[in-house]
Amino acid sequence: MSTNLETARHPETLKRVCIEPLTRVEGHGKVTLFLDEDNHVKQARLHIVEFRGFEKFIQGRPYWELPVLVQRLCGICPVSHHLAAAKACDRLVGVDRLTPTAEKVRRLMHLGQVLQSHALHFFHLSSPDLLFGIDDAVAHRNIVGVIRDHPEIAMQGVLLRKFGQEVIRVTSGKRVHGTGALPGGVNKNVSLEERDLLLAEIDRVVDWAEKGVQLIKRIILTRPDFHYRFANVDANTLSLVAPDGGFELYDGGLRARDPQGETIFDHADDQGYAELLHEEIKPWSYMKFPFIVALGPEKGWYRVGPLARVNNCERFHTPLAEQERQDFAAAGEGRPLQAALTTHWARMIELLHCAEAIRELLADPDLQGTDLRREGAMQTTGIGVLEAPRGTLFHHYEIDSDGLVTRANLIVSTTNNNQAMNASIRRVAADDLDGHALTEPLLNRIEVAIRAYDPCLSCATHALGKMPLELELLDAEGRRVGRLVRHADGSVAA
C-alpha cells in the first residue's frame, strides 16, 4: 500500500516537489515527492541531509569521556545520550547495579529531560498545527501565533520546559550538557536546598501537565474521524517495559508487539539487542533503517516513542497518568492506536507521568544519600539502553585494554522511527495529496505527519564511512554514460 511509494520506476519522467527544509523539527531534513502529469504521487521519501560522524570520531577516546562527549549529539535531549552512554560505561567498569542514590538521581535527571523535551515539542513545535489546524495561514501557524491567541497555553509550555531544565540543572550541574552521570554512578546528590527549590514548583507543574493532556484530548476528540485517519499506518512497536509490564523510561526489558498488539518478544535483555534488531542501509538516506530480525527487513520495521510506549505498557505507576492511559487505550477499542497525531496524546500522558514521578521522587530521602559510585572489574563491551523522549535509544561501545574506544554503535530514537516516518508520509501522500494540485497547506500535511514523531535529525545521522554512495555521470540529454557505486562494506564497483 503506502510503502509502495518508496521508489518510482522512472523518476526521470516525473515532476519533483521538494519540501526543504522541514520546519519545526530538530535538525535538517527534506522530503521529496515525485508526481506524474496528473499529480499522482509515485514516490515519497524522507531524506536526512545533515551529517555528523560521532560513531567514528569517538574511536580512540577514553571511555570515561563518553557520557559527556556523546551527549553533544543533541541540544534537546542530551541527557538521554548522557545517561545511555553512562549506562554503557557502568557495564564497562563492571557495575550492573548502582547505589540507590545514584540510580534515583539519574532517574530524576531523565524525568526532567523527558518532561522538558515533550513540553518543547508539544507547545513550541506542534501546538500551532493542533490549535489552528493544518490548513491555517502559514504566517499565523507558529509559536508567535500561539503566544498571541493563547497566551496561557504558551506560558504553560514555557514554564513546563523551564521546570524540566531546572531538574536537569540540579542533577547534572547545567541545564544543557551537564556532567552528572559517571561510569558506575553520579558525581553529586540532590541537596535539601535543591530539592526544596523543585518542590516549590511541582504541584503547579503537575497541574499544567494535566491541563496539557486535557487540551490534546479535546483537540483529538473534537475531530476523531480526521485524527484517527490521518497518517494512520499499522506498525510494530518497540519500547522498554518494567518487570511488571508497566511504563518505564530508564531501565527495563525490551518489548515488541505487532500492529494487533500481539507479542513479538517481551522482557528481552537489552544487552542482547543486536540479536533482535539489525539495521539496513539505503542509498538515498544518511539514516539507517532498523528492523526486527525475526520479521526481516520488509516487515520488521517498527515504531518507537510515546505512541509505542503508551500502547506497549500495561500501566503507569502514577495515578493521574494511569487514568489517562486507560482513556487512551479505550479509544483504540482493543487495538493499539496507530494514527500519527495520537502520538501527541501519548506524549502528553507521558509528560503528566514525568511530573507525577518527579513529585514522588523528590520525597525520597535517598536523593540526599552520599554513596554515589560503585566500581567493578573492567569489561571491554558496554551496552546502554533507555527510552529517550523520542523512543528507544541504544549505545554500544567496545574498548581496548587501555580503555580507549575501538568501536561504537548508536541506534537513536529517530533512526528507529525511520521507516515508520517514511510510511506515514507515504500514507499522507496517497490519502491527501494524490491527484491534487499541491498547495502549501497540503505540503504541510507531510510535515505534520513527520512532526508527530518529533524527529531529531541531528541525532540520527552519525555514521561515518559506511554510507553507500552512487555516482552517475549523465550527458546533455540525460543519458547515463558512467556510474560508480560504493557499497556499505566500502567496496567500489562500476
Next chain:
Amino acid sequence: MSKTFKLDGREIPFETGQTIMDAALAAGVYIPHLCHNPEFAPHGSCRVCVVDIGGRQVSACTAAASEGLEVDNSSEAIGETRRAILQMLFVEGNHVCPACEKSGACQLQAVAYYTGMLAPHFTHFFPRRSVDASHPDVVIDFNRCILCELCVRASRDHDGKRVFAISGRGLESHLVIDSPSGLLGDSSFAATDKAAHVCPTGAILPKGRGYETPIGERLYDREPISIVGDVRAQEEEVL
C-alpha cells in the same frame, strides 16, 4: 629599605635576583601565565606573561626585576597581545573545552577567560594527535599539549627520571616519552611523580577519574584564576 619597581603604577618590592613575575606574585599581583611554576627554573616559552617595559615586550617570568622599572601589565595593548597568544595556543592543538574533563579546572581555559578571550579567532589547525592510555594510572592526550615543558622540567629536575622531552622543531615540535616503545606504559613514569601533577591543561590526567567534581565546585567555577591561583596548588593537595 627594599628596592622597588612600578607595576601598573603600584610600587612592588623585590630582592635582587627576583624576576618581575616572582616579585609580583609575592606582592599578590597576578600576571597571567601558563609555563611558569615557581618550583622550576623560568622557561619563558608560553609568552602569556608578556608585559611592556618602556615599549619593549618581555616575558615577566624571565625578565629580572630592577630598580625604577615601569611595567605595564594591564593595558589594552598587552591584553590584546595575550589574547592573540592564547588564541594561537588554542588553534594549534585540539582543545575541545565543552567535552574536556579538565574543563572548569584547566589553567589554559581559566587564563583565556581571565584575559577576555571570547573565541579562537584564527583558523584551527586540527592536528592529528594521539591519546596514550598505555599507563595503568595516567593518560596523556597529546591533543591538549601546549609544549610548556612543565612535565619535562618536573620529571628531570624533581623526579630525576627524564621521562619527557620535546622533539622536532617549529610546528613539528612535540612531546616525546623516553621508553622503548615511546609509550608511557613502558617508561619509568609513576602516578606519584611530580610530573603527573604539573600540567596546566588536560594533557596529563589520572585515568578514569574525569568529571568527578560537579559543575559549580570545580577549581575555577566560582572565582577567577587571579584569585584562585594555579592548578598546581590543587594538584599538590593530591600529592
